[in-house]
Amino acid sequence: MYKIDTINTLLAASTRILTPLIRLLLRYGITYAAFSEMSKKIFFEVAKNDFTLAGKKQTRSRISTITGLSRKEVTRIESLPQKNSTLNTTGINRAARVISGWVKDEEFQTPEGEPANLVFEGETRSFTSLVKRYSGDITSRTIADELSRVDAISTTGNGLIKLNTHAYIASSNEQEKLTILGTDVCDLIKTIEHNIHNPEQPHLQRKVAYSHIPHEQLAQLKTELTQIAQSSLEAMDKKLSQYKTVNKNTDKSAEYCRVGVGIYYFEGEQK
CATH class of the missing domain: 1.10.10 (Arc Repressor Mutant, subunit A)
Incomplete structure (x- = not known):
């Protein structure tokens, strides 16, 4: 069992993650009822696929036990038609x-x-x-x-x-930006999850931030940081391409991974 302090820290972190997400959901008219139903399905799917016991088939009782959903609710969710929730990227x-x-x-x-x-x-x-x-x-x-x-x-x-540009940048198309929200945030959380459970072999996870940046200098700073980041991304793209196998059929016994590095800019009010 995890210590209560660990649980409280995770819940506090989840609150910070969910706050901007729920703000976004409300702007698009997505209610608590819709979010709750989606959350139940995700709890069910993760418990079913990722928390099985070695050598045993996952059961409704175990899913109910580890998720807190009632057996009746688990049965209802299990009977729902499967929908393809894969983001089209x-x-x-x-x-x-x-x-x-x-x-x-x-x-x-x-x-x-x-x-x-x-x-x-x-x-x-x-x-x-x-x-x-x-x-x-x-x-x-x-x-x-x-x-x-x-x-x-x-x-x-x-x-x-x-x-005209050395990078593909999402346009003003909202659906495209929301698709990127789903892929990029997911990648970051998976990296942090990996680092928590694999401290001896962590993935790269770095951030630099400063307070007391004058508002009148933000535009210039943002331009300069974007140029630095773009150069770094192009260098990493070149390095990644050197390792990419062009024809995956050349060695059918080989295993392949998706690998990447992400950079983002943020700003907010001084606290």
């Missing part, structure tokens, strides 16, 4: 990979090492060949439309495709 990931390839692949760079302006069609050194290499079976027109939508590319006077 395909478009985001494919577009980001195309930009990353454009930035780091020498075939699509100028002699100075900058992303080159590309013709749209062509077997080599074209936008179509770039998309084919880094986006798989998604058509070049689809990727072009997505990158145009977020102002990541534009067309020059002579019809070439120009890269």
